[in-house]
Amino acid sequence: MIRGLTRAGLGSTWSNEEFIRKAAAYGFESVDIDAKGLISSLGREGAASLLAETDVAIGAIGLPVDWRSTDAAFKQALPALAESSAAAAALGCTRCVTYILPSTDQPSARFMAQAVYRLRVCAEILGAYGLRFGLEFVGPHHARTSKKNPFIWTVEETLDMAAAIGLPNVGLLVDSYHCHTTGFQPSQLERLKAEQIVHVHINDAKDLPVEELRDNDRLYTGEGVIDLKGFLSALKKIGYDGPVAQEVLTPEPPAGDPEELLKRTKAGFDQVFPD
Amino acid sequence: MIRGLTRAGLGSTWSNEEFIRKAAAYGFESVDIDAKGLISSLGREGAASLLAETDVAIGAIGLPVDWRSTDAAFKQALPALAESSAAAAALGCTRCVTYILPSTDQPSARFMAQAVYRLRVCAEILGAYGLRFGLEFVGPHHARTSKKNPFIWTVEETLDMAAAIGLPNVGLLVDSYHCHTTGFQPSQLERLKAEQIVHVHINDAKDLPVEELRDNDRLYTGEGVIDLKGFLSALKKIGYDGPVAQEVLTPEPPAGDPEELLKRTKAGFDQVFPD
C-alpha cells in the first residue's frame, strides 16, 4: 500500500509543487491533486519530471463533473473531464474519484437512475484513458437527513450502484471514517476483493457515538478511536496495493504550521500502517 | 396500429386457442398471451398455424422474472426467461413487458440500482431473441404510498430508467390509465418518438378526481372519461404502429358472458380508434 495525502487537513497554501516536495520529504508516495492544474503550471514535461524526481505519484484526481444536479450541468463538464483524464493519464495517474452524498433533494429513485447513466458516461471517458473510477460512500448520520430524501451510504448499496453502471473500471473508494460511521468492520472489508477497491481515504474519529460524528469534524490518522490498524490490515490481507490517502475534513482550516501537521500525519501513519 | 387484447376484463375461461379464435372473430389482430404456454399446448407448428390461420399475432409476453424481490428469486427465473423468449420469437412475437410499481418496501435508491442491473440482464436476453422490452409506469395515486417508499411513476422517470439500463431494445409500455392518472396528455405523448414505445395498453377511467382512481377499478375502452381518441391520435401521429391492447383490471372478475364483453370491447375500439 502507498502512503498518500490529500490536502484536506494540512491547511497549507503550498503550490502543487511545494506540496509534492513536502510530501516526499515526509515519506509520502502519492498526493491527490488536480493533474491538469499541475501540467498547467509546470508543463507536461516539468510535471512528469517533478513526480519522477520526488518519486511521488498522483494517487487520484477528483471527478470534475457535477453529476448531482441538472442534465445541462452534467454535459457542460464532459470536455473538461476528457481533458482532466488526459492530463492524469499523461502523468501516470490511474484513478479518479467522486463522492456520493447519502441524501438528495431529488426523488431518490429517479436520481439513482440519472446518476447511473451519468456516471456510466463518465466511466467510459475515464476508461478510455486507462483510469479507474472510485465511488465513495459517505457515512455520517447527519448527512443522511440533511437533504430531503435518503440516498445510499453503505458498501453494499454502492456495489449495487457500481453493478448498475456496469463497466469494468468502476469500484469503491473506501474511507475509514465512512466505514466507521456505517459500522463496516475490517472483517467485512476482508470479504471484498482488492480489485473492487479503487482508492482509500484514511482519517480518524472522535470518541463519540457514531450517530453524532460530523462529516467535517474528523481527526488525524491515529489520533482517534477508529481501528485503523485493523482497517489497514484487512486491506493488506486482501491484496490492496494502491494509495491510502489521508483526508481530514475539519470545521475550520487547521491552525498551526502545515509542516508540523505533515510531521504529525507521518507519525500517525507510522503508528497504524502494517509492516 | 394493431387492435389488441389482453385477457384482463374479459373474464373468460377460454383456452389460449379459444381466446385467439374469439379475438379474430371480433376483428382483433393481437393477443397478449404466454407464447411458451401456447406452444406447450399446441406444439410449435400448431401454434404457428393457429396464428397464421386466424391472422392474430402475439402482441407481447409478460416478463416471467421476479426482479422486484431477492437476488435469488431474480436469478432463478433466468432459464425460464430464455425459454419464454425463444418461444415468443418462434411465434413471431417481438415484445416483452413488465410493470414498475410506484412504491417499494425497499430503500428507493438501492432498489433502482438493483432494478437497473436486473432489467439490463433481462433486456440482453430478450434482445438475443429479437424481443424489445417495454417498461410500464403505473400511475394511480394510492399505489404510490401503498408500500413504504416512493419509486417512479412518470414517463420522464421511466425514460431515465431506460437510459440507465442503456440498451437499444428498451422502451416504454404506455397505458392510457397510467397516462390519465399521471396527467400525461396526448400533447406530451406527441413529443415522444414512436420507437420509444414498445407496447400500448388501453382502457378507461371513471369520472372521479384522478387522485381517487384505483388501479384495479378500470372501465372498458370508450366507456369512461379518458380522451382515448386524443391518446390514439397522438400515437398515430408519431407513427406508432404496434399493438394497442385492452387491459381492464377490475375488483372482481367481470360478470357476464365473455363473448358479450368482447363485443362490447370491439364497440369501444370502433368508437375511439382513428381511421
Add this chain to the structure above:
Amino acid sequence: MIRGLTRAGLGSTWSNEEFIRKAAAYGFESVDIDAKGLISSLGREGAASLLAETDVAIGAIGLPVDWRSTDAAFKQALPALAESSAAAAALGCTRCVTYILPSTDQPSARFMAQAVYRLRVCAEILGAYGLRFGLEFVGPHHARTSKKNPFIWTVEETLDMAAAIGLPNVGLLVDSYHCHTTGFQPSQLERLKAEQIVHVHINDAKDLPVEELRDNDRLYTGEGVIDLKGFLSALKKIGYDGPVAQEVLTPEPPAGDPEELLKRTKAGFDQVFPD
C-alpha cells in the same frame, strides 16, 4: 424527409454562413457542417439566429475522432468530441456520422474489436448530448482491396457492428452510392426500420459495372443510373423523416459556378424526391 446538402460536389469557397444562405435560397433544409466552427465564427446566438432565420438545420456533424489508427490518436480527440457534441446540441443538431472503410492495414478481427470499443466511447459521449451516431458503410469494390485486409461493407455487417457497440443511439448512415455498389436494393431498404437509419447521403453513379465504380467519381443526384426514386420511396415508406444530404465526391474539385451547381442539385432533387 429533409432536403440536405454537404459541401461535397459544390466546389464553393463559401463561408458556412454563405453556404447556409445559399442552401436556403434553393430550398434546402439542412446542411452538414461543423457546428463548432459555425459557433466560432458567429457566436452561439448568431449561429442559432442564422439557422432560425434561414430555416436551415444542421443535418449532421462529422465525427472529429480518428478511431482508425492508434489508441493515442483516439484518446487525443475525445475532448474535441465532447466540445463538438456540445456545439451541435446547442444548435439543435442531433446527428453525428463516421464512415467505415471496407479494408484496413490492420488485422481485421482485432481492428473490429478496437473499433467497437472506441466507437462505443464516442457513442456514449454523443448520447450525453442527445446526438445519434450514424455508421456509414462504404461500398466501392476498389476500396475493399486498397488496404491489406478486408473489413466490412454491407448493411448486415454494419448492423452487426452496431449491435456489438450495443448502445441505443447507434445506427446507419445509408448512402445511395454505397447501396448501389453493394447491391443493396430499395426492396431491402424497406426491411429496415426508420429508427435504424440515422442519416442518408444521396448522389448518383456512372453507367458502369458496379465493380468499376470509384468512390470519388460520383455523379450529381439524378444524373446517373441509380434508382434514386426507388431509394427515396423506400426510405419514405418505412417512415424515415430525417435529412437526405447530397454528397458528390469527385476526382477534382468541381469546375463551374457553385451557385450553378447548387441549382443543378436542386433540379436533381426535384426529379427524384417523392411527393
Add this chain to the structure above:
Amino acid sequence: MIRGLTRAGLGSTWSNEEFIRKAAAYGFESVDIDAKGLISSLGREGAASLLAETDVAIGAIGLPVDWRSTDAAFKQALPALAESSAAAAALGCTRCVTYILPSTDQPSARFMAQAVYRLRVCAEILGAYGLRFGLEFVGPHHARTSKKNPFIWTVEETLDMAAAIGLPNVGLLVDSYHCHTTGFQPSQLERLKAEQIVHVHINDAKDLPVEELRDNDRLYTGEGVIDLKGFLSALKKIGYDGPVAQEVLTPEPPAGDPEELLKRTKAGFDQVFPD
C-alpha cells in the same frame, strides 16, 4: 494458486464422483467439470457434500453455447447457459471459460462483431450468477490457417476483445501452451493484473520449433520445454490465486492406467509449482 485438473490427458472413464475423489487423493484442489451434470447425478445436496468432503472445488465450467456458428445455434443454447450457470453457482464455482479459435471460415471482421455481441450476452447471464468469464486465446500456428481467415491469437488481441465486450466479469484464460506458441513470456505475464486472469491451463510442449507444435499434441506438466516454473512464478507474483488446471490434449486417448497418469501429473505439478 490452486492445483487443478481437467479430464484432458487422464484418459479415464471415471464418473465425475470418482474423478473428484481421485483428484483429492492426489492433492488436487479443483476439477473442471460440468456442474449441472454433477448435480444431475448426485443431486444438489449430494454434489455439494461430495465437494465439501473431498475439499475439491469446481474450477471452471465450459461455456455450453455455440457462439461460433449461426445466430440460431447461439440463441438455442441460452436457456442451457442459464441453467448451467445456476448449477455452477449452486456448487460455489465462479468461473466459466470458452476458447477462441485463431482462424474462422467467416469473414474475420464481421465474425468479431458477432462474437463480441454474443459473448456479451453470455457474460451478462454468467454475471447474474456471480460467474466470471475467461476467454482462451489459442496459439498453435497450424490453427491460424486451418480455416479460411485469420482471427485472433494473442493476449493483446484477446484483451481488446474483452474490452469490446465491455463487462466487468470478462477476462483471460491463460494456457501455458498458448503462451508458448505465441511467444508470450513470463515477463509479459507479469505485466498483467491478477484480476485480468479468470482461469489458467497448464501443460507442456515438445522440443520443437513453436511453429511446428500441434494443438492436440501436448505433453504432461513438467515433461516438456516450457518454462513452467517461470510461468507459475509470474502468476504468483502478480497475485493470481485461482485454479491452475492441467489440460493435456493428445492425438489419441492416453494409454495406461488413469491413476498412474494422475500420479505422474502430481509429480509434474510438484516439480513446477512455486512454494
